[in-house]
Amino acid sequence: xxxxxxxxxxxxxxxxxxxxxxxxxxxxxxxxxxxxxxxxxxxxxxxxxxxxxxxxxxxxxxxxxxxxxxxxxxxxxxxxxxxxxxxxxxxxxxxxxxxxxxxxxxxxxxxxxxxxxxxxxxxxxxxxxxxxxxxxxxxxxxxxxxxxxxxxxxxxxxxxxxxxxxxxxxxxxxxxxxxxxxxxxxxxxxxxxxxxxxxxxxxxxxxxxxxxxxxxxxxxxxxxxxxxxxxxxxxxxxxxxxxxxxxxxxxxxxxxxxxxxxxxxxxxxxxxxxx
Numbered sequence: 266x267x268x269x270x271x272x273x274x275x276x277x278x279x280x281x282x283x284x285x286x287x288x289x290x291x292x293x294x295x296x297x298x299x300x301x302x303x304x305x306x307x308x309x310x311x312x313x314x315x316x317x318x319x320x321x322x323x324x325x326x327x328x329x330x331x332x333x334x335x336x337x338x339x340x341x342x343x344x345x346x347x348x349x350x351x352x353x354x355x356x357x358x359x360x361x362x363x364x365x366x367x368x369x370x371x372x373x374x375x376x377x378x379x380x381x382x383x384x385x386x387x388x389x390x391x392x393x394x395x396x397x398x399x400x401x402x403x404x405x406x407x408x409x410x411x412x413x414x415x416x417x418x419x420x421x422x423x424x425x426x427x428x429x430x431x432x433x434x435x436x437x438x439x440x441x442x443x444x445x446x447x448x449x450x451x452x453x454x455x456x457x458x459x460x461x462x463x464x465x466x467x468x469x470x471x472x473x474x475x476x477x478x479x480x481x482x483x484x485x486x487x488x489x490x491x492x493x494x495x496x497x498x499x500x501x502x503x504x505x506x507x508x509x510x511x512x513x514x515x516x517x518x519x520x521x522x523x524x525x526x527x528x529x530x531x532x533x534x535x536x537x538x539x540x
Contacts, residue, residue, distance in 0.1 A: 266328045266342055270296050270350070271303070272365050273317050275391075275508050275527045278471035279308070279442040281415050289468070290526065292337070292391055292510065293323075298369030300337040300391040302510075303327065307344070309442075315347045319469075319527070320362055322351040333513055336387035359531040366393060366529070372506075374456040380521055383511060390511040390522075393529075396453035399505060400460070402497040404489050409446040416441065445471050446485070449492065451507070451525060463507075465525045470496065496528070503530040 275292035289308040295301050303325070308316065317323045326346040330338040341347060373379050373394045382389035449465045474492050481487035508527030515522045 266326055268324060268346075269301065269327050269339075270322060270324050271301050272322050273319050274366065274529070275510065276308075276317075276319055276468045277466045277510075277526055278445065278468050281411055281441070290466075290510070291317075292508075292526070294365055294368070294370065300370070301327070301339055302335070302337045302391060303339055303341055304330070304333070306341060311344060311347060315344070315349060317347070317349050321349055324348045324350050334388050335390040335511065335513065335516065337389075337391050338513075362529075363531060376455040376459055376461060376521070376523075377457070379509060379523065383516060383522055388516065390516060391526075392509045392523075394455075394507045394509050396451075396505065396507065397456050397458075398454040399451060399501060400454065401452040402450070402493055402500075403452070404447040404449050404492070406446060407448050409444065411441065411444050443475060445474060447474065447489065449474075449496070451496075461521065463509075463521075463523065463525050465496075465528065466510075467525065467527050469528070500528065500530050502533070504533045505530050 271293040272295075273291060273293040275290065277290040279289050281288075288305045291303040291306050291308070293301055293303075324346075325348070326342045327339040328342060330340040370393055373392050374397060376394065379389070379392045379394060382392075449470050450462050451465065452460065452462045454460050470492065473495060474488055477488035477491040478485065481491070506529040507525045508529065509523040510526035511522040512524070
């Protein structure tokens with residue numbers, strides 16, 4: 266066990282698990298510049314002052330997750346030990362973010378290189394990748410509701426564990442995050458011209474869609490247009506990097522086990538271009 270300081274860069278949209286209910290995969294860069302994944306982590310059970318945001322430093326008592334073969338995987342021993350140690354900056358400091366991210370982590374431009382690292386010990390599962398060319402951003406419809414059997418399993422577990430909870434506490438405990446009815450993907454090329462389509466699992470794209478849906482009074486078409494405006498029209502003018510990560514269940518099965526678990530989009534550095 267060790268107390269670790271971690272700079273949060275990845276927070277995925279919540280998923281459901283029969284064992285842990287609602288989970289968020291969190292990952293970040295430690296002080297020595299290496300990746301650390303924190304999973305499982307019931308984010309919405311954290312106290313308000315513990316609810317970290319991306320690009321904040323946190324501290325927590327963690328240990329290697331021996332049930333997960335991926336080298337970066339750790340677990341928080343007690344969620345009460347999580348502490349946000351840096352207040353949220355109202356002004357974005359892109360240079361500081363880049364300094365932390367690229368302190369010692371290699372920047373990959375070849376997707377096959379990352380896939381090969383994932384397939385052999387110590388089973389690398391997180392990386393910073395820069396696409397050579399972004400071809401498209403698009404959405405695909407998917408299941409609109411969480412699987413009923415999974416919801417029922419979680420509901421039964423909540424009942425079993427609720428002997429000392431009030432009805433209001435039980436309702437709060439069983440609030441299930443809204444299922445996204447669309448998958449969001451980038452199509453891109455790496456430095457060898459290899460074309461790929463990867464799903465974005467970042468918390469940001471999910472909450473952006475839901476916010477746009479509310480603002481559009483439930484019009485899904487308008488909400489999707491607004492998401493595309495952000496991830497295509499705006500981001501395409503920036504210097505885009507992908508945080509790539511794998512799911513444990515897919516790591517050894519998929520030909521390419523990676524998805525986009527975060528998008529880093531600093532402005533293009535045009536210093537020196539005048540000359």
